[in-house]
Amino acid sequence: MRTAVITGAGRGIGRATAFALARDGYAVAVGYHRNAESAAEVVDTISRNGGRAAAFALDVADRDQCAEFVRAAGEQLGPVRAVVSNATGFGSGSPSLGKALETPWHTYERQFATRVGSLLALVAAARPHLDGGGRVVTTVSTGTDRHVPGYAAIAAAMAAAESVVRYLAVELGRDGITVNLVSGGVVATDALRDISPDPERLLATAARATPLGRAGTPEDLAEVVAFLCGEGAGWITGRSVVTDGGNSLR
Structure with a gap:
Protein backbone atom coordinates (compact mmCIF):
# COMPACT_ATOMS: atom_id res chain seq x y z
CA MET A 1 0.00 0.00 0.00
CA ARG A 2 1.25 3.49 -0.79
CA THR A 3 1.82 5.72 2.21
CA ALA A 4 1.41 9.47 2.69
CA VAL A 5 3.24 11.32 5.46
CA ILE A 6 1.49 14.46 6.70
CA THR A 7 2.90 16.89 9.23
CA GLY A 8 0.53 18.86 11.43
CA ALA A 9 -2.08 16.16 10.86
CA GLY A 10 -3.66 16.18 14.29
CA ARG A 11 -5.86 19.18 13.63
CA GLY A 12 -7.18 21.58 11.02
CA ILE A 13 -6.08 21.24 7.42
CA GLY A 14 -3.70 18.37 8.16
CA ARG A 15 -6.45 16.40 9.87
CA ALA A 16 -8.85 16.91 6.95
CA THR A 17 -6.07 15.96 4.53
CA ALA A 18 -5.42 12.74 6.44
CA PHE A 19 -9.07 11.75 6.05
CA ALA A 20 -9.12 12.70 2.35
CA LEU A 21 -5.98 10.73 1.50
CA ALA A 22 -7.15 7.72 3.50
CA ARG A 23 -10.38 7.81 1.52
CA ASP A 24 -8.31 7.84 -1.67
CA GLY A 25 -6.43 4.70 -0.70
CA TYR A 26 -3.31 5.96 1.05
CA ALA A 27 -2.05 4.60 4.33
CA VAL A 28 -1.54 7.74 6.40
CA ALA A 29 1.30 8.66 8.75
CA VAL A 30 -0.18 11.28 11.07
CA GLY A 31 2.60 13.61 12.21
CA TYR A 32 1.88 15.73 15.27
CA HIS A 33 3.83 17.85 17.74
CA ARG A 34 2.01 17.99 21.08
CA ASN A 35 -1.59 16.82 20.88
CA ALA A 36 -1.27 13.04 21.02
CA GLU A 37 -4.95 12.63 21.83
CA SER A 38 -6.08 14.43 18.69
CA ALA A 39 -3.64 12.47 16.51
CA ALA A 40 -4.86 9.21 18.03
CA GLU A 41 -8.43 10.21 17.21
CA VAL A 42 -7.47 10.76 13.56
CA VAL A 43 -5.83 7.33 13.42
CA ASP A 44 -8.84 5.69 15.09
CA THR A 45 -11.30 7.33 12.69
CA ILE A 46 -9.31 6.18 9.65
CA SER A 47 -8.99 2.66 11.05
CA ARG A 48 -12.72 2.41 11.82
CA ASN A 49 -13.42 3.31 8.20
CA GLY A 50 -11.26 0.52 6.85
CA GLY A 51 -8.02 2.45 6.29
CA ARG A 52 -4.54 2.18 7.74
CA ALA A 53 -2.89 4.92 9.78
CA ALA A 54 -0.39 5.49 12.56
CA ALA A 55 0.58 8.54 14.61
CA PHE A 56 4.13 9.82 15.04
CA ALA A 57 5.31 12.60 17.34
CA LEU A 58 7.92 15.01 15.96
CA ASP A 59 9.14 18.58 15.99
CA VAL A 60 9.26 19.56 12.33
CA ALA A 61 11.91 22.21 13.03
CA ASP A 62 14.31 19.31 13.72
CA ARG A 63 15.54 17.85 10.43
CA ASP A 64 16.64 14.59 12.04
CA GLN A 65 13.16 14.05 13.48
CA CYS A 66 11.63 14.68 10.05
CA ALA A 67 13.87 12.03 8.51
CA GLU A 68 13.05 9.58 11.29
CA PHE A 69 9.33 10.25 10.80
CA VAL A 70 9.55 9.23 7.15
CA ARG A 71 11.70 6.18 7.95
CA ALA A 72 9.38 4.95 10.70
CA ALA A 73 6.27 5.59 8.60
CA GLY A 74 7.69 3.61 5.70
CA GLU A 75 8.68 0.75 7.98
CA GLN A 76 5.29 0.57 9.70
CA LEU A 77 2.90 1.42 6.85
CA GLY A 78 4.75 0.89 3.57
CA PRO A 79 6.81 2.91 1.06
CA VAL A 80 6.19 6.65 1.25
CA ARG A 81 4.75 7.86 -2.04
CA ALA A 82 3.35 11.22 -0.94
CA VAL A 83 4.76 13.94 1.30
CA VAL A 84 2.46 16.65 2.65
CA SER A 85 4.38 19.35 4.51
CA ASN A 86 1.66 21.14 6.42
CA ALA A 87 2.82 21.93 9.97
CA THR A 88 2.60 25.60 10.91
CA GLY A 89 4.86 25.85 13.91
CA PHE A 90 2.14 27.69 15.85
CA GLY A 91 1.82 26.76 19.47
CA SER A 92 5.44 25.58 19.56
CA GLY A 93 6.39 27.84 22.43
CA SER A 94 8.05 30.36 20.11
CA PRO A 95 5.77 33.33 19.37
CA SER A 96 5.59 34.02 15.64
CA LEU A 97 3.75 37.32 15.42
CA GLY A 98 5.27 40.79 15.25
CA LYS A 99 6.38 43.61 12.97
CA ALA A 100 9.28 42.78 10.67
CA LEU A 101 11.93 44.70 12.61
CA GLU A 102 10.50 43.88 16.02
CA THR A 103 10.40 40.13 15.50
CA PRO A 104 13.42 38.44 17.13
CA TRP A 105 15.75 36.57 14.80
CA HIS A 106 15.16 33.24 16.53
CA THR A 107 11.50 33.50 15.48
CA TYR A 108 12.55 33.84 11.83
CA GLU A 109 14.90 30.89 12.30
CA ARG A 110 12.14 28.78 13.82
CA GLN A 111 9.73 29.61 11.00
CA PHE A 112 12.30 28.89 8.29
CA ALA A 113 13.18 25.59 9.95
CA THR A 114 9.49 24.71 10.15
CA ARG A 115 8.55 25.72 6.63
CA VAL A 116 11.69 25.16 4.56
CA GLY A 117 13.92 22.86 6.58
CA SER A 118 11.16 20.35 7.22
CA LEU A 119 10.09 20.29 3.56
CA LEU A 120 13.64 19.56 2.42
CA ALA A 121 14.22 16.96 5.14
CA LEU A 130 9.16 8.72 -4.83
CA ASP A 131 10.43 7.93 -8.34
CA GLY A 132 7.78 7.28 -10.96
CA GLY A 133 4.73 9.06 -9.61
CA GLY A 134 5.63 10.35 -6.16
CA ARG A 135 3.82 13.44 -4.90
CA VAL A 136 5.01 16.35 -2.77
CA VAL A 137 2.64 19.07 -1.58
CA THR A 138 3.20 21.87 0.90
CA THR A 139 0.60 24.26 2.28
CA VAL A 140 1.09 28.00 2.67
CA SER A 141 -1.22 30.99 2.76
CA THR A 142 -1.98 33.94 0.52
CA GLY A 143 -0.32 36.05 3.22
CA THR A 144 2.88 35.68 1.20
CA ASP A 145 1.50 38.11 -1.40
CA ARG A 146 0.23 40.90 0.84
CA HIS A 147 0.83 42.64 4.13
CA VAL A 148 -0.85 40.90 7.05
CA PRO A 149 -0.24 42.62 10.41
CA GLY A 150 2.25 40.70 12.52
CA TYR A 151 2.84 38.08 9.83
CA ALA A 152 6.38 39.01 8.73
CA ALA A 153 8.31 35.91 9.88
CA ILE A 154 5.56 33.52 8.82
CA ALA A 155 5.10 35.07 5.38
CA ALA A 156 8.84 35.23 4.71
CA ALA A 157 9.27 31.56 5.53
CA MET A 158 6.28 30.51 3.46
CA ALA A 159 7.53 32.57 0.50
CA ALA A 160 10.86 30.77 0.78
CA ALA A 161 9.03 27.43 0.76
CA GLU A 162 7.26 28.49 -2.44
CA SER A 163 10.64 29.08 -4.08
CA VAL A 164 11.96 25.72 -2.90
CA VAL A 165 8.90 24.03 -4.40
CA ARG A 166 9.76 25.43 -7.83
CA TYR A 167 13.37 24.23 -7.57
CA LEU A 168 12.35 20.76 -6.41
CA ALA A 169 9.78 20.52 -9.19
CA VAL A 170 12.47 21.07 -11.84
CA GLU A 171 15.12 18.93 -10.18
CA LEU A 172 12.85 15.95 -9.47
CA GLY A 173 10.58 16.15 -12.49
CA ARG A 174 12.63 13.85 -14.71
CA ASP A 175 12.05 11.10 -12.18
CA GLY A 176 8.29 11.45 -12.39
CA ILE A 177 7.87 13.31 -9.10
CA THR A 178 5.50 16.26 -8.88
CA VAL A 179 5.98 19.08 -6.35
CA ASN A 180 3.26 21.65 -5.74
CA LEU A 181 1.82 23.90 -3.08
CA VAL A 182 -1.64 24.91 -1.97
CA SER A 183 -2.01 28.55 -0.99
CA GLY A 184 -5.01 29.05 1.25
CA GLY A 185 -7.00 32.09 2.24
CA VAL A 186 -8.57 32.56 5.66
CA VAL A 187 -9.60 29.12 6.88
CA ALA A 188 -11.65 28.32 9.98
CA THR A 189 -9.17 26.30 12.06
CA ASP A 190 -7.95 26.29 15.65
CA ALA A 191 -4.71 27.88 14.42
CA LEU A 192 -6.55 31.18 13.91
CA ARG A 193 -6.45 31.62 17.67
CA ASP A 194 -2.67 31.59 17.48
CA ILE A 195 -2.51 34.45 14.99
CA SER A 196 -5.58 36.57 15.78
CA PRO A 197 -6.96 37.98 19.05
CA ASP A 198 -10.46 37.84 17.56
CA PRO A 199 -10.74 34.87 15.16
CA GLU A 200 -14.51 35.14 14.77
CA ARG A 201 -14.20 38.72 13.60
CA LEU A 202 -11.43 37.72 11.20
CA LEU A 203 -13.64 34.98 9.72
CA ALA A 204 -16.55 37.38 9.32
CA THR A 205 -14.37 40.00 7.64
CA ALA A 206 -12.93 37.40 5.28
CA ALA A 207 -16.40 36.16 4.36
CA ARG A 208 -17.52 39.67 3.42
CA ALA A 209 -14.42 40.20 1.26
CA THR A 210 -14.63 36.84 -0.52
CA PRO A 211 -16.61 36.53 -3.77
CA LEU A 212 -17.93 33.12 -2.71
CA GLY A 213 -19.28 34.70 0.47
CA ARG A 214 -17.59 32.60 3.16
CA ALA A 215 -14.27 31.80 4.78
CA GLY A 216 -12.63 28.51 3.94
CA THR A 217 -12.88 25.18 5.73
CA PRO A 218 -10.08 22.67 6.29
CA GLU A 219 -11.86 20.37 3.84
CA ASP A 220 -11.67 23.02 1.10
CA LEU A 221 -7.88 22.88 1.17
CA ALA A 222 -7.66 19.17 1.93
CA GLU A 223 -9.52 18.24 -1.24
CA VAL A 224 -7.05 20.26 -3.33
CA VAL A 225 -4.12 18.60 -1.58
CA ALA A 226 -5.71 15.19 -2.20
CA PHE A 227 -6.17 16.00 -5.88
CA LEU A 228 -2.51 16.99 -6.20
CA CYS A 229 -1.57 13.68 -4.55
CA GLY A 230 -3.70 11.72 -6.99
CA GLU A 231 -3.20 10.22 -10.43
CA GLY A 232 -5.14 13.02 -12.13
CA ALA A 233 -2.52 15.61 -11.19
CA GLY A 234 0.38 13.85 -12.88
CA TRP A 235 1.12 16.75 -15.25
CA ILE A 236 0.94 19.55 -12.72
CA THR A 237 4.17 20.52 -11.02
CA GLY A 238 5.90 23.57 -9.59
CA ARG A 239 2.59 25.36 -9.20
CA SER A 240 0.75 27.22 -6.46
CA VAL A 241 -2.95 26.41 -6.40
CA VAL A 242 -4.63 29.41 -4.78
CA THR A 243 -7.60 28.21 -2.76
CA ASP A 244 -9.23 31.26 -1.21
CA GLY A 245 -12.77 31.57 -2.57
CA GLY A 246 -11.62 34.41 -4.83
CA ASN A 247 -10.54 36.65 -1.94
CA SER A 248 -7.22 37.58 -3.59
CA LEU A 249 -9.08 38.90 -6.65
CA ARG A 250 -10.11 42.00 -4.68
Missing part, protein backbone atom coordinates in the same frame (compact mmCIF):
# COMPACT_ATOMS: atom_id res chain seq x y z
CA LEU A 122 10.95 15.14 4.47
CA VAL A 123 11.51 14.99 0.72
CA ALA A 124 15.14 13.92 1.09
CA ALA A 125 14.13 11.07 3.39
CA ALA A 126 11.29 9.94 1.11
CA ARG A 127 13.28 10.41 -2.10
CA PRO A 128 14.23 6.72 -2.64
CA HIS A 129 10.53 5.78 -2.85
Whole structure:
Protein backbone atom coordinates (compact mmCIF):
# COMPACT_ATOMS: atom_id res chain seq x y z
CA MET A 1 0.00 0.00 0.00
CA ARG A 2 1.25 3.49 -0.79
CA THR A 3 1.82 5.72 2.21
CA ALA A 4 1.41 9.47 2.69
CA VAL A 5 3.24 11.32 5.46
CA ILE A 6 1.49 14.46 6.70
CA THR A 7 2.90 16.89 9.23
CA GLY A 8 0.53 18.86 11.43
CA ALA A 9 -2.08 16.16 10.86
CA GLY A 10 -3.66 16.18 14.29
CA ARG A 11 -5.86 19.18 13.63
CA GLY A 12 -7.18 21.58 11.02
CA ILE A 13 -6.08 21.24 7.42
CA GLY A 14 -3.70 18.37 8.16
CA ARG A 15 -6.45 16.40 9.87
CA ALA A 16 -8.85 16.91 6.95
CA THR A 17 -6.07 15.96 4.53
CA ALA A 18 -5.42 12.74 6.44
CA PHE A 19 -9.07 11.75 6.05
CA ALA A 20 -9.12 12.70 2.35
CA LEU A 21 -5.98 10.73 1.50
CA ALA A 22 -7.15 7.72 3.50
CA ARG A 23 -10.38 7.81 1.52
CA ASP A 24 -8.31 7.84 -1.67
CA GLY A 25 -6.43 4.70 -0.70
CA TYR A 26 -3.31 5.96 1.05
CA ALA A 27 -2.05 4.60 4.33
CA VAL A 28 -1.54 7.74 6.40
CA ALA A 29 1.30 8.66 8.75
CA VAL A 30 -0.18 11.28 11.07
CA GLY A 31 2.60 13.61 12.21
CA TYR A 32 1.88 15.73 15.27
CA HIS A 33 3.83 17.85 17.74
CA ARG A 34 2.01 17.99 21.08
CA ASN A 35 -1.59 16.82 20.88
CA ALA A 36 -1.27 13.04 21.02
CA GLU A 37 -4.95 12.63 21.83
CA SER A 38 -6.08 14.43 18.69
CA ALA A 39 -3.64 12.47 16.51
CA ALA A 40 -4.86 9.21 18.03
CA GLU A 41 -8.43 10.21 17.21
CA VAL A 42 -7.47 10.76 13.56
CA VAL A 43 -5.83 7.33 13.42
CA ASP A 44 -8.84 5.69 15.09
CA THR A 45 -11.30 7.33 12.69
CA ILE A 46 -9.31 6.18 9.65
CA SER A 47 -8.99 2.66 11.05
CA ARG A 48 -12.72 2.41 11.82
CA ASN A 49 -13.42 3.31 8.20
CA GLY A 50 -11.26 0.52 6.85
CA GLY A 51 -8.02 2.45 6.29
CA ARG A 52 -4.54 2.18 7.74
CA ALA A 53 -2.89 4.92 9.78
CA ALA A 54 -0.39 5.49 12.56
CA ALA A 55 0.58 8.54 14.61
CA PHE A 56 4.13 9.82 15.04
CA ALA A 57 5.31 12.60 17.34
CA LEU A 58 7.92 15.01 15.96
CA ASP A 59 9.14 18.58 15.99
CA VAL A 60 9.26 19.56 12.33
CA ALA A 61 11.91 22.21 13.03
CA ASP A 62 14.31 19.31 13.72
CA ARG A 63 15.54 17.85 10.43
CA ASP A 64 16.64 14.59 12.04
CA GLN A 65 13.16 14.05 13.48
CA CYS A 66 11.63 14.68 10.05
CA ALA A 67 13.87 12.03 8.51
CA GLU A 68 13.05 9.58 11.29
CA PHE A 69 9.33 10.25 10.80
CA VAL A 70 9.55 9.23 7.15
CA ARG A 71 11.70 6.18 7.95
CA ALA A 72 9.38 4.95 10.70
CA ALA A 73 6.27 5.59 8.60
CA GLY A 74 7.69 3.61 5.70
CA GLU A 75 8.68 0.75 7.98
CA GLN A 76 5.29 0.57 9.70
CA LEU A 77 2.90 1.42 6.85
CA GLY A 78 4.75 0.89 3.57
CA PRO A 79 6.81 2.91 1.06
CA VAL A 80 6.19 6.65 1.25
CA ARG A 81 4.75 7.86 -2.04
CA ALA A 82 3.35 11.22 -0.94
CA VAL A 83 4.76 13.94 1.30
CA VAL A 84 2.46 16.65 2.65
CA SER A 85 4.38 19.35 4.51
CA ASN A 86 1.66 21.14 6.42
CA ALA A 87 2.82 21.93 9.97
CA THR A 88 2.60 25.60 10.91
CA GLY A 89 4.86 25.85 13.91
CA PHE A 90 2.14 27.69 15.85
CA GLY A 91 1.82 26.76 19.47
CA SER A 92 5.44 25.58 19.56
CA GLY A 93 6.39 27.84 22.43
CA SER A 94 8.05 30.36 20.11
CA PRO A 95 5.77 33.33 19.37
CA SER A 96 5.59 34.02 15.64
CA LEU A 97 3.75 37.32 15.42
CA GLY A 98 5.27 40.79 15.25
CA LYS A 99 6.38 43.61 12.97
CA ALA A 100 9.28 42.78 10.67
CA LEU A 101 11.93 44.70 12.61
CA GLU A 102 10.50 43.88 16.02
CA THR A 103 10.40 40.13 15.50
CA PRO A 104 13.42 38.44 17.13
CA TRP A 105 15.75 36.57 14.80
CA HIS A 106 15.16 33.24 16.53
CA THR A 107 11.50 33.50 15.48
CA TYR A 108 12.55 33.84 11.83
CA GLU A 109 14.90 30.89 12.30
CA ARG A 110 12.14 28.78 13.82
CA GLN A 111 9.73 29.61 11.00
CA PHE A 112 12.30 28.89 8.29
CA ALA A 113 13.18 25.59 9.95
CA THR A 114 9.49 24.71 10.15
CA ARG A 115 8.55 25.72 6.63
CA VAL A 116 11.69 25.16 4.56
CA GLY A 117 13.92 22.86 6.58
CA SER A 118 11.16 20.35 7.22
CA LEU A 119 10.09 20.29 3.56
CA LEU A 120 13.64 19.56 2.42
CA ALA A 121 14.22 16.96 5.14
CA LEU A 122 10.95 15.14 4.47
CA VAL A 123 11.51 14.99 0.72
CA ALA A 124 15.14 13.92 1.09
CA ALA A 125 14.13 11.07 3.39
CA ALA A 126 11.29 9.94 1.11
CA ARG A 127 13.28 10.41 -2.10
CA PRO A 128 14.23 6.72 -2.64
CA HIS A 129 10.53 5.78 -2.85
CA LEU A 130 9.16 8.72 -4.83
CA ASP A 131 10.43 7.93 -8.34
CA GLY A 132 7.78 7.28 -10.96
CA GLY A 133 4.73 9.06 -9.61
CA GLY A 134 5.63 10.35 -6.16
CA ARG A 135 3.82 13.44 -4.90
CA VAL A 136 5.01 16.35 -2.77
CA VAL A 137 2.64 19.07 -1.58
CA THR A 138 3.20 21.87 0.90
CA THR A 139 0.60 24.26 2.28
CA VAL A 140 1.09 28.00 2.67
CA SER A 141 -1.22 30.99 2.76
CA THR A 142 -1.98 33.94 0.52
CA GLY A 143 -0.32 36.05 3.22
CA THR A 144 2.88 35.68 1.20
CA ASP A 145 1.50 38.11 -1.40
CA ARG A 146 0.23 40.90 0.84
CA HIS A 147 0.83 42.64 4.13
CA VAL A 148 -0.85 40.90 7.05
CA PRO A 149 -0.24 42.62 10.41
CA GLY A 150 2.25 40.70 12.52
CA TYR A 151 2.84 38.08 9.83
CA ALA A 152 6.38 39.01 8.73
CA ALA A 153 8.31 35.91 9.88
CA ILE A 154 5.56 33.52 8.82
CA ALA A 155 5.10 35.07 5.38
CA ALA A 156 8.84 35.23 4.71
CA ALA A 157 9.27 31.56 5.53
CA MET A 158 6.28 30.51 3.46
CA ALA A 159 7.53 32.57 0.50
CA ALA A 160 10.86 30.77 0.78
CA ALA A 161 9.03 27.43 0.76
CA GLU A 162 7.26 28.49 -2.44
CA SER A 163 10.64 29.08 -4.08
CA VAL A 164 11.96 25.72 -2.90
CA VAL A 165 8.90 24.03 -4.40
CA ARG A 166 9.76 25.43 -7.83
CA TYR A 167 13.37 24.23 -7.57
CA LEU A 168 12.35 20.76 -6.41
CA ALA A 169 9.78 20.52 -9.19
CA VAL A 170 12.47 21.07 -11.84
CA GLU A 171 15.12 18.93 -10.18
CA LEU A 172 12.85 15.95 -9.47
CA GLY A 173 10.58 16.15 -12.49
CA ARG A 174 12.63 13.85 -14.71
CA ASP A 175 12.05 11.10 -12.18
CA GLY A 176 8.29 11.45 -12.39
CA ILE A 177 7.87 13.31 -9.10
CA THR A 178 5.50 16.26 -8.88
CA VAL A 179 5.98 19.08 -6.35
CA ASN A 180 3.26 21.65 -5.74
CA LEU A 181 1.82 23.90 -3.08
CA VAL A 182 -1.64 24.91 -1.97
CA SER A 183 -2.01 28.55 -0.99
CA GLY A 184 -5.01 29.05 1.25
CA GLY A 185 -7.00 32.09 2.24
CA VAL A 186 -8.57 32.56 5.66
CA VAL A 187 -9.60 29.12 6.88
CA ALA A 188 -11.65 28.32 9.98
CA THR A 189 -9.17 26.30 12.06
CA ASP A 190 -7.95 26.29 15.65
CA ALA A 191 -4.71 27.88 14.42
CA LEU A 192 -6.55 31.18 13.91
CA ARG A 193 -6.45 31.62 17.67
CA ASP A 194 -2.67 31.59 17.48
CA ILE A 195 -2.51 34.45 14.99
CA SER A 196 -5.58 36.57 15.78
CA PRO A 197 -6.96 37.98 19.05
CA ASP A 198 -10.46 37.84 17.56
CA PRO A 199 -10.74 34.87 15.16
CA GLU A 200 -14.51 35.14 14.77
CA ARG A 201 -14.20 38.72 13.60
CA LEU A 202 -11.43 37.72 11.20
CA LEU A 203 -13.64 34.98 9.72
CA ALA A 204 -16.55 37.38 9.32
CA THR A 205 -14.37 40.00 7.64
CA ALA A 206 -12.93 37.40 5.28
CA ALA A 207 -16.40 36.16 4.36
CA ARG A 208 -17.52 39.67 3.42
CA ALA A 209 -14.42 40.20 1.26
CA THR A 210 -14.63 36.84 -0.52
CA PRO A 211 -16.61 36.53 -3.77
CA LEU A 212 -17.93 33.12 -2.71
CA GLY A 213 -19.28 34.70 0.47
CA ARG A 214 -17.59 32.60 3.16
CA ALA A 215 -14.27 31.80 4.78
CA GLY A 216 -12.63 28.51 3.94
CA THR A 217 -12.88 25.18 5.73
CA PRO A 218 -10.08 22.67 6.29
CA GLU A 219 -11.86 20.37 3.84
CA ASP A 220 -11.67 23.02 1.10
CA LEU A 221 -7.88 22.88 1.17
CA ALA A 222 -7.66 19.17 1.93
CA GLU A 223 -9.52 18.24 -1.24
CA VAL A 224 -7.05 20.26 -3.33
CA VAL A 225 -4.12 18.60 -1.58
CA ALA A 226 -5.71 15.19 -2.20
CA PHE A 227 -6.17 16.00 -5.88
CA LEU A 228 -2.51 16.99 -6.20
CA CYS A 229 -1.57 13.68 -4.55
CA GLY A 230 -3.70 11.72 -6.99
CA GLU A 231 -3.20 10.22 -10.43
CA GLY A 232 -5.14 13.02 -12.13
CA ALA A 233 -2.52 15.61 -11.19
CA GLY A 234 0.38 13.85 -12.88
CA TRP A 235 1.12 16.75 -15.25
CA ILE A 236 0.94 19.55 -12.72
CA THR A 237 4.17 20.52 -11.02
CA GLY A 238 5.90 23.57 -9.59
CA ARG A 239 2.59 25.36 -9.20
CA SER A 240 0.75 27.22 -6.46
CA VAL A 241 -2.95 26.41 -6.40
CA VAL A 242 -4.63 29.41 -4.78
CA THR A 243 -7.60 28.21 -2.76
CA ASP A 244 -9.23 31.26 -1.21
CA GLY A 245 -12.77 31.57 -2.57
CA GLY A 246 -11.62 34.41 -4.83
CA ASN A 247 -10.54 36.65 -1.94
CA SER A 248 -7.22 37.58 -3.59
CA LEU A 249 -9.08 38.90 -6.65
CA ARG A 250 -10.11 42.00 -4.68
